[in-house]
Amino acid sequence: MSLAASRPRPPAFPVNWPARLAWIGLALYALYATSILNLTWARFVVGLDNGAKFLDRMFPPNMQADKLELIGSGMLESIQIAVLATFFGVLLSLPLGLMAARNLAPGWLSWSARGLIAVLRSFHPVIVSILFVKAVGFGALAGILALIVSSMGFVSKLFAEVVEEMNAKQVEAVRATGANFWNVLIFAVMPQVMARFVGLSVYQLDSNLRNSTMVGIVGGGGIGAPLFTAYQRFDYDVVLTILICIIALIMLAEVVSGRIRRIFQ
Amino acid sequence: MNSALLTIRNLRKEYRLGQPVLKDISLDIDAKGVTAIIGPSGTGKSTLIRCINRLVDPTSGEILFAGQDLAKLSGAPLRAARRRIGMVFQEYNLVERLSVIENVLSGRLGYVPAWRAFLRRFPQADIARAFDLIDAVGLNQDFATRRADALSGGQRQRVGIARAIMQDPALVLADEPTSSLDPKTSVEIMELLAELSDKRGVPIIVNIHNVGLAKRFAGRIIGMTGGEVVYDGPPDGLRDDHLKHIYGGEDFL
Numbered sequence: 001m002s003l004a005a006s007r008p009r010p011p012a013f014p015v016n017w018p019a020r021l022a023w024i025g026l027a028l029y030a031l032y033a034t035s036i037l038n039l040t041w042a043r044f045v046v047g048l049d050n051g052a053k054f055l056d057r058m059f060p061p062n063m064q065a066d067k068l069e070l071i072g073s074g075m076l077e078s079i080q081i082a083v084l085a086t087f088f089g090v091l092l093s094l095p096l097g098l099m100a101a102r103n104l105a106p107g108w109l110s111w112s113a114r115g116l117i118a119v120l121r122s123f124h125p126v127i128v129s130i131l132f133v134k135a136v137g138f139g140a141l142a143g144i145l146a147l148i149v150s151s152m153g154f155v156s157k158l159f160a161e162v163v164e165e166m167n168a169k170q171v172e173a174v175r176a177t178g179a180n181f182w183n184v185l186i187f188a189v190m191p192q193v194m195a196r197f198v199g200l201s202v203y204q205l206d207s208n209l210r211n212s213t214m215v216g217i218v219g220g221g222g223i224g225a226p227l228f229t230a231y232q233r234f235d236y237d238v239v240l241t242i243l244i245c246i247i248a249l250i251m252l253a254e255v256v257s258g259r260i261r262r263i264f265q
Numbered sequence: 266m267n268s269a270l271l272t273i274r275n276l277r278k279e280y281r282l283g284q285p286v287l288k289d290i291s292l293d294i295d296a297k298g299v300t301a302i303i304g305p306s307g308t309g310k311s312t313l314i315r316c317i318n319r320l321v322d323p324t325s326g327e328i329l330f331a332g333q334d335l336a337k338l339s340g341a342p343l344r345a346a347r348r349r350i351g352m353v354f355q356e357y358n359l360v361e362r363l364s365v366i367e368n369v370l371s372g373r374l375g376y377v378p379a380w381r382a383f384l385r386r387f388p389q390a391d392i393a394r395a396f397d398l399i400d401a402v403g404l405n406q407d408f409a410t411r412r413a414d415a416l417s418g419g420q421r422q423r424v425g426i427a428r429a430i431m432q433d434p435a436l437v438l439a440d441e442p443t444s445s446l447d448p449k450t451s452v453e454i455m456e457l458l459a460e461l462s463d464k465r466g467v468p469i470i471v472n473i474h475n476v477g478l479a480k481r482f483a484g485r486i487i488g489m490t491g492g493e494v495v496y497d498g499p500p501d502g503l504r505d506d507h508l509k510h511i512y513g514g515e516d517f518l
Binding site: 008061098128167169172173175176177178179180183184186187189192194195 | 321341343344346347348349350351352354356358359360361362363367371372373374375377379382383428432447452
């Protein structure tokens with residue numbers, strides 16, 4: 001009999017009971033929710049059939065000149081909404097993010113900035129759009145304002161985190177030369193965080209291009225309005241043309257944003 | 266009557282209440298030469314040096330420099346005092362994404378308004394001096410526009426030294442300037458510091474782990490242990506007994 005066998009050892013892979021219970025709980029809840037919401041296989045199959053009919057009616061895409069002109073001006077408005085919203089949203093995020101960074105701003109300031117960011121982030125852009133359409137009326141202005149709000153929420157929150165992760169030693173060295181707060185900001189903080197800030201901004205432009213196609217559904221201007229109208233009038237061939245345009249725009253944005261990011265490494 | 270450039274009186278620092286890292290340090294530093302502070306890790310050498318330019322706030326005591334008590338300053342007067350105190354760091358602490366000349370010129374940030382700093386509109390005389398200093402620390406002029414993160418450790422420390430001298434300081438503090446460098450480069454950096462101190466008449470206080478380097482380049486050695494000064498004198502007077510006391514034990518000798 002060997003020595004090892006005589007001495008019991010702890011199991012090499014002990015069971016993690018809390019994790020196991022959590023998985024079982026999740027599975028049970030999914031089953032329960034499915035039964036409550038009346039989700040049945042039969043309805044899904046019928047739905048697939050409808051979907052096939054819908055797709056069939058989309059082809060071929062509508063290429064009539066008057067439709068293309070309408071779509072073109074809508075797309076152009078969407079792009080303008082996205083670019084303007086990104087420009088102003090990002091510009092406002094710069095000070096807001098710096099104010100929210102706990103290693104730069106005093107406690108009261110960073111907490112108030114964080115509070116503001118939390119409010120800006122709490123609603124989906126569509127809900128914010130509805131508010132602005134009520135406030136300033138139908139059109140691109142409402143869409144721009146709504147996307148400025150969502151841009152500020154996203155960019156300033158992540159920018160604050162970038163600032164908090166910066167190298168404090170470089171800041172300390174510049175502070176030791178007798179530089180005041182603004183010069184420390186310009187010579188020690190900004191060089192460290194600018195590349196990441198540009199990256200965030202480009203990402204936000206990307207996502208604003210997507211979102212700007214949607215604010216029109218609630219009256220915020222851009223391609224969303226003709227898209228929604230086409231749905232309601234069962235002009236599915238026009239819907240397809242618009243969808244193709246949006247896909248092309250997003251792919252183009254992908255290429256352009258990659259280029260911009262490379263310039264600023 | 267006291268003719269020292271820097272006078273430290275009863276300096277005390279407690280990071281945690283009742284646990285002093287510096288226990289009533291008193292020192293006079295003359296207006297010339299290299300002063301080396303040696304001692305084991307965690308004995309407060311770094312804290313002492315950082316109290317002088319107030320990167321660390323002392324708990325009590327006085328730091329008299331150019332007729333002012335640095336320990337009591339804050340805001341604009343503190344920044345004005347820091348302009349006359351250069352600092353060299355163990356890990357160089359260059360702003361990595363800035364060019365060499367931008368890093369050197371950051372030694373003038375205490376004198377330049379923010380809009381000029383933002384547009385890089387430094388006075389022409391400062392820019393000329395920055396180029397001269399890049400030369401003086403032994404770097405090729407071609408390095409000026411290279412980014413700091415493209416440099417080797419020894420080159421970075423040379424830039425760090427140029428930044429400190431760019432301040433036109435009355436005192437330079439060096440916190441373990443050679444600890445991240447290989448032995449040969451360490452000697453070169455200490456030679457450079459000693460030469461600049463001598464030529465420009467700037468006193469240097471240097472924290473250093475390497476006792477050999479300290480004895481070779483310093484005119485005065487301060488040995489610290491447990492937050493207290495236990496040796497203060499010329500390098501020749503430093504005996505093995507002192508080192509045993511400073512570092513504890515004798516196996517390392």
